[in-house]
Amino acid sequence: MPQGAGGQAVELLGHRCQSSGLGVGRWASTLAILEQHNGKLNTASLGAVTAGKKLGGPIHGFLAGTGSKSGGAAEEAAKVDGLEKVVAVENAAYDRGLAENWAPLLAETIKKGGYSHVIVGHSAFGKSVLPRVAALLDVQPISDVTAIESEDTFVRPIYAGNAILTVQSADKTKLLTVRQTAFAPAEVGSGTAAVEDGNDPNVPSATEWVSENLTKSDRPDLGSADRVVSGGRGLKSKEDFDRLIPPLADALGAAIGASRAAVDSGFADNSLQVGQTGKNVAPQLYLCAGISGAIQHLAGMKDSKVIAAINKDADAPIFQVADVGLVGDLFEKVPELTEKLKALK
Amino acid sequence: MWLLTRIQVKPRVKSDKTGVETSGVKHSMNPFDELSIEEATRLRERKLPVEDILAVSAGPAKAQDTIRIALAMGADRGLHIDVPESEALEPLTVAKLLKAIAEKEKSNLIFLGKQAIDDDAGQTGQILAGLLDWPQATQASKVDIDGENVTVTREVDGGVETVKAKLPIIITTDLRLNEPRYASLPNIMKAKKKKLEKKTLKDYGLEAFGRLKTVKVEEPPRRKGGGKVEDVDGMIGKFKELGVL
Numbered sequence: 001m002p003q004g005a006g007g008q009a010v011e012l013l014g015h016r017c018q019s020s021g022l023g024v025g026r027w028a029s030t031l032a033i034l035e036q037h038n039g040k041l042n043t044a045s046l047g048a049v050t051a052g053k054k055l056g057g058p059i060h061g062f063l064a065g066t067g068s069k070s071g072g073a074a075e076e077a078a079k080v081d082g083l084e085k086v087v088a089v090e091n092a093a094y095d096r097g098l099a100e101n102w103a104p105l106l107a108e109t110i111k112k113g114g115y116s117h118v119i120v121g122h123s124a125f126g127k128s129v130l131p132r133v134a135a136l137l138d139v140q141p142i143s144d145v146t147a148i149e150s151e152d153t154f155v156r157p158i159y160a161g162n163a164i165l166t167v168q169s170a171d172k173t174k175l176l177t178v179r180q181t182a183f184a185p186a187e188v189g190s191g192t193a194a195v196e197d198g199n200d201p202n203v204p205s206a207t208e209w210v211s212e213n214l215t216k217s218d219r220p221d222l223g224s225a226d227r228v229v230s231g232g233r234g235l236k237s238k239e240d241f242d243r244l245i246p247p248l249a250d251a252l253g254a255a256i257g258a259s260r261a262a263v264d265s266g267f268a269d270n271s272l273q274v275g276q277t278g279k280n281v282a283p284q285l286y287l288c289a290g291i292s293g294a295i296q297h298l299a300g301m302k303d304s305k306v307i308a309a310i311n312k313d314a315d316a317p318i319f320q321v322a323d324v325g326l327v328g329d330l331f332e333k334v335p336e337l338t339e340k341l342k343a344l345k
Numbered sequence: 346m347w348l349l350t351r352i353q354v355k356p357r358v359k360s361d362k363t364g365v366e367t368s369g370v371k372h373s374m375n376p377f378d379e380l381s382i383e384e385a386t387r388l389r390e391r392k393l394p395v396e397d398i399l400a401v402s403a404g405p406a407k408a409q410d411t412i413r414i415a416l417a418m419g420a421d422r423g424l425h426i427d428v429p430e431s432e433a434l435e436p437l438t439v440a441k442l443l444k445a446i447a448e449k450e451k452s453n454l455i456f457l458g459k460q461a462i463d464d465d466a467g468q469t470g471q472i473l474a475g476l477l478d479w480p481q482a483t484q485a486s487k488v489d490i491d492g493e494n495v496t497v498t499r500e501v502d503g504g505v506e507t508v509k510a511k512l513p514i515i516i517t518t519d520l521r522l523n524e525p526r527y528a529s530l531p532n533i534m535k536a537k538k539k540k541l542e543k544k545t546l547k548d549y550g551l552e553a554f555g556r557l558k559t560v561k562v563e564e565p566p567r568r569k570g571g572g573k574v575e576d577v578d579g580m581i582g583k584f585k586e587l588g589v590l
Contacts, residue, residue: 058458098508099471099481124501128483131436131468135475140437140556143466153560158465159356164366166560206480207510210496214504223502260520270486270521271503276462277520279502285589287395307587308580321570324583328576335579344581344590 028057028151031113032083033106033120033129035097037061039071044224046185048119049082051178054148054184055117060218062109064094065101074195081189087113087198093205097125100205103132108201110137110173116151122177122280128272131274134175141175142167146182160276160299180223181282181303184239215269217256222272225255227285229300230274233261234290234311234330241267244289253340257281257301259291275300289330310334356463362561365463367430374411376457377419379525380518384488386419392403393490397421399450403442405430409541417528423541432553436464438546440472445549447477453513454495459484478573480510486521486553540586 021090036043041063054058061077063086067218069256074088087109093101106129110118118133121143125283134141147155153168154176174233222228229249235241241262249256260275270310276299286304291297292314293309301307308324309316310333319325326333352488354407357366382400389395400415402408403426412423426442428434447455460467474481482488482497486505500519528536546552574580585590 028540030411035566074485099483103475123483124499127467128471128481131471132475132481134437134468135440135472138437140435141468141472142557143468149421156465157565158562159365159463160465161565162356163358164565165550166563168558168560170558171556181517196553206452210507210509212501212504212506216477264520270500270505276465285584302565306584306587307568307570310580317568319570321568323568323570323572323587325571325573326577326580327573333577337580340577341590 028055028116029114030055030057030059030119031062031087031110031115031141032059033062033118033126034073034077035121035125035157036065036068036073036077037095037121038073039067039073040337041073041076041188043185044180044187044221045123046080046180046188047123047180047183049080049186050183050272051119051145051148051176052117053082055151057116060084060113061086061193062106063087064089064091065097065174066090066092066095069195069197071316076188077150078191078193078195079188079191081187081191083191083193086193086195088195089198089200091200091202095204096209097129098205098209099129099132101203102129102205103136104201104203105198106133107136108199112199115173115198117174117176119176119178120254121180123180126177130175130177137173137175139171139173139175140169142175143177145176145178157299160295161302162295162299179280181280208310219249220253220255222255222257222274222279222281225281226283227252227254227284227289228257228274228281228301229254230257230259230286230288230291231262231267232259232297233265234287234292235262235267236290238265238267240331244330248287248289248334248338248341250288251345252285252337254285254287255281255283257286257288259288259294259297262290273300275328288318289334291318292316293321299307310337357566358359358562361547362563364559364562367537372407372411374414375458375461375463376525377462377511377518377520380520380522381456382415382418382420383456383523383525384516386516387525388488388490389419397450399424399452401426401443401446403434403439403546409543412541413533413536414528416539417532418526418543420539422539424543425543426549427543428553433461433559434553435555435556435557436468436472437556438442438551439469439554440476441474442546442549443469444476444503445551447473449501449549454490455513455515457515458518459517461574471513474515477513477515479513479515481515481517482510483517484519485516486519488516488522 487498
């Protein structure tokens with residue numbers, strides 16, 4: 001395969017006639033970076049494929065780490081609708097998603113494949129790795145993309161979602177992280193993409209992974225749940241949070257979220273924070289109690305289909321966005337709601 | 346050394362859709378950058394051999410106010426890279442600038458905020474680490490330094506992870522890292538005597554360039570809220586009506 005800038009031109013011309021999609025992507029060829037752990041494909045990362053479909057042109061999936069091939073992650077990815085090819089690199093050095101060795105790996109893959117677009121989810125992994133790849137390719141990446149207008153024009157929120165920026169990129173290769181609530185994961189269907197081994201530059205990472213401490217939960221994942229129940233400072237204590245919020249979440253089959261105030265006060269774990277600097281969620285139902293509705297919090301949940309709020313302050317800003325607002329004491333209303341929802345089942 | 350960006354409190358989109366109104370709006374230090382300065386100051390207070398803390402900001406003249414606050418919080422000296430308001434700085438440009446400064450100043454520890462709350466890009470630290478080929482630890486909630494060894498706890502999806510590397514390193518700060526101190530009045534007075542150097546991009550062999558062109562900036566679609574219900578039964582009824590139950 002030809003390499004370098006000239007190689008890219010040849011590669012892109014080759015795709016010129018095959019492209020379809022929205023018709024905007026005559027020249028597009030996309031690398032969708034997928035996440036996997038021990039051979040299990042992280043389906044949330046398939047939003048990158050959905051975003052790639054907006055560009056037209058072929059989409060290749062990319063996987064690395066233990067189990068990429070041996071554990072079946074590549075096989076599963078090969079069935080994803082819309083993927084033409086899956087490139088996999090089986091090497092335990094990539095298991096922890098360290099940017100120091102992932103960046104050279106991706107830079108090499110991108111150069112070799114002559115991709116015009118590289119897409120990864122706006123996850124902790126994507127956010128850490130993609131800008132480092134940009135440094136190696138001399139590209140200005142585009143973060144947290146919520147819509148793709150054309151092959152060079154993208155939409156993203158700025159100022160905590162208080163303004164929506166449409167931006168046009170002059171870079172030869174477009175590096176995008178995409179908001180996962182804006183691009184639903186592509187279906188693992190009946191695709192039959194070819195799986196091939198990628199090139200592995202095997203650059204050692206200067207950072208060593210030591211340990212992790214992940215919150216264990218049987219509840220739906222906050223980022224992708226259909227329903228989210230969220231608590232704020234109004235819960236007053238961790239005991240009250242734990243007493244009132246989980247039963248309500250269980251009654252709805254919902255994930256649990258929290259405002260920054262609740263997290264800072266120690267009521268809930270950091271990883272549950274919804275907002276500008278926490279998670280972005282867009283469930284069917286976002287039900288919150290004891291949250292005033294600061295702009296930083298609204299940034300993380302205002303794309304929810306239905307927002308419901310329980311707050312004793314009738315003037316709380318949350319009521320300006322809530323579709324269903326109930327003014328009242330959450331210590332009475334939340335248990336009552338929980339009981340009545342349980343009775344409906 | 347820090348990148349200090351400007352923020353504004355109540356963002357308002359300009360009516361001609363070219364951007365967000367910035368004139369006559371209160372600016373202050375990006376909250377994540379306050380964490381950066383606080384952390385460096387604390388490293389010194391923990392008796393680590395911190396030789397020099399340099400606070401850097403690029404932007405128009407008012408960026409100097411931000412640097413003064415950093416000096417009042419504990420930075421030793423400031424560096425202002427004067428860039429006219431009309432020349433938008435993209436993270437890639439800022440990272441190239443910081444690389445040049447880091448090399449010239451022989452810095453070996455660079456703190457940046459995990460993101461600036463105006464452009465919400467969250468890129469500069471990682472790009473800088475890539476340009477310098479240094480290790481990176483993003484979204485740090487705990488930093489331990491023992492000689493050359495740096496151990497950082499990072500906030501990741503679903504919890505935290507701990508990584509270690511050797512100096513030099515780039516660390517980007519997350520909200521849980523510390524609680525920044527207030528710049529006291531005596532310290533603000535003392536900060537006025539600290540050195541604040543002024544340079545331009547050209548001094549580092551750079552010029553402002555833009556890979557991204559703003560097509561438009563719009564107000565987000567407004568939600569029509571305000572639908573209040575009387576009681577819990579009303580709430581459940583509304584859920585059913587809206588098809589979410």
